[in-house]
Amino acid sequence: xxxxxxxxxxxxxxxxxxxxxxxxxxxxxxxxxxxxxxxxxxxxxxxxxxxxxxxxxxxxxxxxxxxxxxxxxxxxxxxxxxxxxxxxxxxxxxxxxxxxxxxxxxxxxxxxxxxxxxxxxxxxxxxxxxxxxxxxxxxxxxxxxxxxxxxxxxxxxxxxxxxxxxxxxxxxxxxxxxxxxxxxxxxxxxxxxxxxxxxxxxxxxxxxxxxxxxxxxxxxxxxxxxxxxxxxxxxxxxxxx
Amino acid sequence: xxxxxxxxxxxxxxxxxxxxxxxxxxxxxxxxxxxxxxxxxxxxxxxxxxxxxxxxxxxxxxxxxxxxxxxxxxxxxxxxxxxxxxxxxxxxxxxxxxxxxxxxxxxxxxxxxxxxxxxxxxxxxxxxxxxxxxxxxxxxxxxxxxxxxxxxxxxxxxxxxxxxxxxxxxxxxxxxxxxxxxxxxxxxxxxxxxxxxxxxxxxxxxxxx
Numbered sequence: 001x002x003x004x005x006x007x008x009x010x011x012x013x014x015x016x017x018x019x020x021x022x023x024x025x026x027x028x029x030x031x032x033x034x035x036x037x038x039x040x041x042x043x044x045x046x047x048x049x050x051x052x053x054x055x056x057x058x059x060x061x062x063x064x065x066x067x068x069x070x071x072x073x074x075x076x077x078x079x080x081x082x083x084x085x086x087x088x089x090x091x092x093x094x095x096x097x098x099x100x101x102x103x104x105x106x107x108x109x110x111x112x113x114x115x116x117x118x119x120x121x122x123x124x125x126x127x128x129x130x131x132x133x134x135x136x137x138x139x140x141x142x143x144x145x146x147x148x149x150x151x152x153x154x155x156x157x158x159x160x161x162x163x164x165x166x167x168x169x170x171x172x173x174x175x176x177x178x179x180x181x182x183x184x185x186x187x188x189x190x191x192x193x194x195x196x197x198x199x200x201x202x203x204x205x206x207x208x209x210x211x212x213x214x215x216x217x218x219x220x221x222x223x224x225x226x227x228x229x230x231x232x233x234x235x236x237x238x239x240x241x
Numbered sequence: 242x243x244x245x246x247x248x249x250x251x252x253x254x255x256x257x258x259x260x261x262x263x264x265x266x267x268x269x270x271x272x273x274x275x276x277x278x279x280x281x282x283x284x285x286x287x288x289x290x291x292x293x294x295x296x297x298x299x300x301x302x303x304x305x306x307x308x309x310x311x312x313x314x315x316x317x318x319x320x321x322x323x324x325x326x327x328x329x330x331x332x333x334x335x336x337x338x339x340x341x342x343x344x345x346x347x348x349x350x351x352x353x354x355x356x357x358x359x360x361x362x363x364x365x366x367x368x369x370x371x372x373x374x375x376x377x378x379x380x381x382x383x384x385x386x387x388x389x390x391x392x393x394x395x396x397x398x399x400x401x402x403x404x405x406x407x408x409x410x411x412x413x414x415x416x417x418x419x420x421x422x423x424x425x426x427x428x429x430x431x432x433x434x435x436x437x438x439x440x441x442x443x444x445x446x447x448x449x450x
Binding site for chain 2: 011012013014055057061093096097100101103104105106107108110111112113114115116117118119120140
């Protein structure tokens with residue numbers, strides 16, 4: 001039975017671009033547009049291969065990138081050197097977006113009512129406040145895809161990503177992962193993918209993982225940028241069926 | 242006399258379910274001047290601060306409210322058997338955009354974030370952090386969004402001008418997800434520098450509620 005995973009991705013194309021810029025450690029004011037465009041397109045392929053719903057916004061950004069790339073190749077026609085750098089078309093919104101992320105971060109650092117500090121509130125309002133979004137991902141989806149790509153690369157250096165999912169059911173894998181997490185509570189990302197695992201099982205395991213994150217049954221975080229990703233069961237909260 | 246006023250105000254603040262503003266209080270206490278009330282509120286505030294209680298009087302959303310100190314938060318969460326209320330990163334970003342750029346249209350938010358924000362806007366409206374302030378005189382009469390008084394209360398702000406100020410752009414990459422690339426100074430692109438000075442200020446203060 002084919003299982004359609006339609007993941008809702010809150011991270012958008014801007015997050016992916018920032019992710020790539022940080023990953024390549026390049027200067028945002030001098031983006032190597034060809035490299036970044038190629039990597040961006042590779043991500044879209046990967047996401048499509050994993051059956052992750054790639055929203056139109058991602059495709060729009062892809063075409064913007066390719067357009068900039070082609071404009072970079074054109075000579076300065078009138079030779080006055082006053083043409084604007086075509087890359088500004090993405091640099092400007094990226095800078096703006098970074099500012100917004102910073103502002104959002106500042107807001108989240110404040111003493112938030114209902115999280116850090118409490119006042120007398122009517123109890124119905126308190127319970128409304130408490131319904132936070134449980135499955136928030138501290139590690140974003142692109143980092144998860146990177147981690148999964150590394151696993152695939154280690155095992156199968158030259159494999160094209162073409163999957164047949166029929167042999168393994170995602171529901172079974174979800175069962176398996178929740179069983180392990182009930183016992184151990186935390187788990188390293190790597191541990192989910194033992195060396196013996198074949199490609200299709202790897203993929204199904206990864207999709208099961210994404211589904212668990214999506215349902216808020218699993219929290220994913222990274223203690224520090226260098227360490228492996230940790231999975232933490234959120235099984236004891238109220239959303240457990 | 243003023244001690245009596247302090248006691249009355251303390252009782253009101255203790256029993257209130259929302260931050261009390263001096264104006265609001267003065268309608269119940271016509272015999273006291275607005276100045277006396279303001280002074281008494283500040284006196285209570287400093288009294289609780291120096292007493293070292295587990296709660297304090299907080300000036301928030303143009304009023305005053307008793308709040309527990311941060312270090313006791315975990316016990317209160319246990320009492321209510323709940324995990325702390327959290328907004329997703331995407332929701333916080335959307336909220337930050339609205340807070341700093343209000344009044345703002347949905348399509349302007351989407352342009353900044355690069356993704357559809359319909360679902361997130363609904364969540365923020367449901368939580369009462371965001372409200373519809375009107376409709377723009379454009380084709381389709383699109384809705385205009387702004388933040389609410391509850392937003393100020395939840396995020397510990399006296400008013401919109403007390404929103405955190407923007408840091409210099411060159412610091413923006415610090416605390417990121419991986420090794421930090423050195424950033425060129427914003428002078429490299431005069432346009433971006435110019436935009437920044439325009440857009441860091443919250444644009445005026447729409448009427449609350």
